Amino acid sequence: MKIVKYSLIIASVYLLTGCVATDPCVNNPNCMSNAEKDAYFEKIRQKEKDESKSMSMSLEQYREYKKQKAKAEEQERLEHYASYEKNYLSEYNDILKNSPEHKSTYIQPMNKKETCKVWIGYTEDNKWFKEESYKIFWDGGCKNGYADGLGREIEKDTLRDKWGLAIYKDGKPTYYIVNDVLRNNIFEGIDDQNTQISYGIHTRITEKMGDIDLVNIAGAKNENDKVALLLRTSPFWNGTYQLAKAYPNFEYLYLNHENNDEAKYDLQFFLTDHKNRNGWAIEKLKNNDKLLTGEYVNNKGQLVDLPSSYNTKADEIIKEINGAQQKAYQAQEQAQLVKKQYMKKICKDTVKVDFMDNENYKLICNNYQREKELFTKINDKLERLTKEKIARLEQQRYTAQQQKEEQYRQQQLAIERQKMEAQQAQAKAARDVADEASMANFQNSLNNLNQQLQNNKPKFYNVTPTFGGGYNIMGY
Structure with missing residues (x-):
């Protein structure tokens, strides 16, 4: 995905602020x-x-x-x-x-009689596991007093309903699926607690006041330097997607609107602190092949000619994010294999647990009803948005057709005015000649009038009615 296509050449185009550029021929x-x-x-x-x-x-x-x-x-x-x-x-x-130091500790699961501690990562300002009502369960194996092999950690508390599918080795887990049930937030990928680097897909579903929203975030996050490389998409963004290199306090953000019929731009690349855009920027308007380079100060943009090194830097960041994105999808595939293996183990009718509600425990095996409800809501919203888009495009087409018809009417009006002016001028000339010359000269003036009218005959148009009203107009 190349962002660099053209050098900056601006001539009567909109700037980042929407103003018109100066004439390139001044002092040229x-x-x-x-x-x-x-x-x-x-x-x-x-x-x-x-x-x-x-x-x-x-x-x-x-x-x-x-x-x-x-x-x-x-x-x-x-x-x-x-x-x-x-x-x-x-x-x-x-x-x-x-930033708070990352620490870790081990906790004994409530359902294990033998010593079988699970790993917990935390910071001093967030010790949720210290709450009296907090419970954690582990349904995998144990070795040397620690969790071992493939299993699921299940956390329960007043405002916590979360589970993580993990493989433990030497007392440290690698998480493959983490489901925050309360918040409808699911991670599928590889989150290695030894390296503190994760690759995968986050799916965030939000339901609020009868509406539903869905965002997929694919990429990588490094907990050591707190930098994330992310692709953000949503079926509700009308074709727009985002690429971000995200730091705790700002991010390089690339917006691609090429498939968004409502957007003013095809692409935008800028720096943002999540409230304001500040710094260098690259943008491309729709229906214009030229890239605009500029500068933002508190969301206000102006056109400036940046060196090509900025285009190169934007390209490098996009490539870096795309590389992380590919690893994220590969990690998701591996996570699905781990989940499949886990479900073989626990989704048998003979497997039952007594440390929590067995039906709730086995929702991972048969969560189709909840998924069906979410899919129905998402599909209903997509259908509504699609209908709105079709209506909007139909209106745009109708407006464009009206503009063509109005242009044709204005052309015809101009031609008729030219004819009338020619007739008036030639009639006056004929009267002047009649007063001063013979009938033969008068006839010559009439001939000139006819010739003038022939020269001013209207341009022909092929005007045909269209389905649903209106006309198609083609000049020839």
Whole structure:
């Protein structure tokens, strides 16, 4: 997915702010005649002589001075654009230094009589497992006093209903599926507690006031440096998707709207702290092949000519995210295999548990009813959005057809006005001739009138009615 397609050439196009760019031919020798070029360059040479004289410099010294000054100004300009990232990254490093230390402990599951401790990762400001009402169960094996092999951790509390499918080795788990039942948040992938790096797919379903929302997040997260590489998609975003390199305090965000008929842009790449856009940006308007480069300050954009290195950097970030995305889907496939193996183990009629409600325990084996309910709600919303999109596109087509018809009417009106003006002019000329000359000259004027009318005959159009009303108009 390449973001770099064209260098920046702007001529009467919308800026990041929606304003119109300046005329590219102003003071541009490529738009001048030879005489204008000579005068233009002579004016520049004379200006150089005058300025070098006023500064007590030779012409060569003056030109070297201007060269070094331009170089310094360019360096200052580039440092300004880079300052946003430097400030963000400095803030990010402070966050890392001051973030709570990741710790771990072991807890004995309530359903195990033998010592069979499971691993818990936490920070000092979040010790949910210390609550008196907290319970944790483990249905896998035990070895040397610790959980071992394939199994499921099940956590229960007043505001906690969560389970994680894991494989324990040497007392440390690798999680493959984590289901936060209360929050409808499911992770499928590989979350290795030894490396603190996870690859996979998060599916987040939100139900609120009769509406449903669904977001899929594919990618990688490193708990050591707290940086995530993410692809965000939703069936409700009208074809838009996001790629993000996310830090705790900001992210590089790429929005692709190529399949979104409502969006103004095809693509956007910018830095955001989740409230404001600040820093360099790259955008491409729909129906325009040119990339716009610019700068945002508190969400207000302006057009600036950025070096191609920024395009290259955007490309590198997108490639980095795409690489993580591919690993995420591969990790999801492996997680599905682990789940399949686990279900073979516990989804037999002969397997029953007494440490919790057996039916609730086996929902992983037969959760079709809940999935069916969610699918129905998602499908109903998609159907509604699709109908709205069809109606919107039909209206756009109707409006475009009306514009064509109005254009045709205006053309016909202009032609008729030209005919009337020609008739009036020739009639006046004929009257003048009749007063001063013979009938033969008068006849010549009438002939001229007829010839003029022939020259002003209207352009023919092929106008045919269309289905549902309106007309198709084709000139020939």
